Amino acid sequence: MALLDKIEAIKAQMASLQADSEEALEALRIKYLSKKGELTALFAEFKDVPAEQKREMGQRLNELKTLVTERITTLREGVADKQKQSNQVDITRPAYPQYVGTRHPLSVVRRQIIDIFARLGFTLAEGPEVEDDWHVFSALNFAADHPARDMQDTFFIEQNPTDVTRNIVLRSHTSSVQVRTMERAQPPIRIICPGRVFRNEAITARAHCFFHQIEGLYIDKNVSFADLKQVLLHFARELYGPETQIRLRPSYFPFTEPSAEMDVSCMLCGGKGCSFCKHTGWVEILGCGMVDPNVLEACGIDSSVYSGYAFGLGIERITNLKYMVKDLRMFSENDVRFLDEFVSAH
Ligand code: PHE
Numbered sequence: 001m002a003l004l005d006k007i008e009a010i011k012a013q014m015a016s017l018q019a020d021s022e023e024a025l026e027a028l029r030i031k032y033l034s035k036k037g038e039l040t041a042l043f044a045e046f047k048d049v050p051a052e053q054k055r056e057m058g059q060r061l062n063e064l065k066t067l068v069t070e071r072i073t074t075l076r077e078g079v080a081d082k083q084k085q086s087n088q089v090d091i092t093r094p095a096y097p098q099y100v101g102t103r104h105p106l107s108v109v110r111r112q113i114i115d116i117f118a119r120l121g122f123t124l125a126e127g128p129e130v131e132d133d134w135h136v137f138s139a140l141n142f143a144a145d146h147p148a149r150d151m152q153d154t155f156f157i158e159q160n161p162t163d164v165t166r167n168i169v170l171r172s173h174t175s176s177v178q179v180r181t182m183e184r185a186q187p188p189i190r191i192i193c194p195g196r197v198f199r200n201e202a203i204t205a206r207a208h209c210f211f212h213q214i215e216g217l218y219i220d221k222n223v224s225f226a227d228l229k230q231v232l233l234h235f236a237r238e239l240y241g242p243e244t245q246i247r248l249r250p251s252y253f254p255f256t257e258p259s260a261e262m263d264v265s266c267m268l269c270g271g272k273g274c275s276f277c278k279h280t281g282w283v284e285i286l287g288c289g290m291v292d293p294n295v296l297e298a299c300g301i302d303s304s305v306y307s308g309y310a311f312g313l314g315i316e317r318i319t320n321l322k323y324m325v326k327d328l329r330m331f332s333e334n335d336v337r338f339l340d341e342f343v344s345a346h
Helices: 003-014 022-033 038-046 051-087 105-118 175-184 225-240 293-298 315-323 336-342
Strands: 130-132 156-158 168-170 189-198 210-220 246-253 256-265 282-291 307-314
Touching: 003 038, 003 051, 022 038, 022 051, 038 051, 105 189, 105 210, 105 225, 105 315, 105 336, 175 189, 175 210, 175 293, 175 307, 210 225, 210 315, 225 246, 225 256, 225 282, 225 307, 246 282, 256 307, 282 293, 282 315, 307 315
Parallel strands: none
Antiparallel strands: 130 168, 156 168, 189 210, 210 307, 246 256, 256 282, 282 307
């Protein structure tokens, strides 16, 4: 076949050339344009073309090469487009279900308690978990030989062999925040102090080496035990319902005088007596009392002018009473199956 016919033959093939993949494109490139390809062969034949035809043939050959190259380029764009389409996101497809976390039950209850007191005008105060002896014990009227200052009850960061007042400890109650606040400000003081506290206890279903407390403190002129009782009654009714009753039993804390423990009427039987309240009709929820004048003086507040009350409760305990969690350890294990049970508790 003459060179011109061969050129025309290849030209004729171009219109119907097809490729639907990278592999097919590569096959076409090899067929026409590679070293052993058909066009290369035609260029090889070119040198035998008689001199007077060389100009025309050369032009035609070059045109053919451009045509083939362009055709393959066009096909390549088609393949790329198709690939892009198949990679495209289907925006009508439903989304993957997304795991939404839940608020921790202790956070839910802490929030509820804070909200109740915030409505009464208490503001939030926080302090460090690593504390010195002064803020945890000394300023709070603990005697130097009080058992809470023993290794059995308190975690020590630094223990001074001769002077207990120079110890550094993990705070065993959030009363330390009350001390810090009283040292900084003069009455009226009305604060609520949530926070984590630490006690050297073996970890069981009923005890843990850390837990959470909320303490309240109110200092002003003429604050009386009656004020304390009324605020706590309001708190109990906000938390457990308007029918709730409270009772105060005399107790002892170094930093309050008089001191009391508060029970609420059993939230399960309403006070009639059931196995939950051990048939007493009452459940203990907090400790409280009038701030001991020694504490006020230690914090720079004139106890002849001011008086105040304080109370403290464990958030775990309140949460247990609400949700009947049987094992305290559940609160700190972060087992999603447990946490998921509080999805609707916000
Ligand atoms: N700080 C006490 C405790 O940890 C609780 C408490 C606070 C009691 C305030 C009375 C007044 O047990």
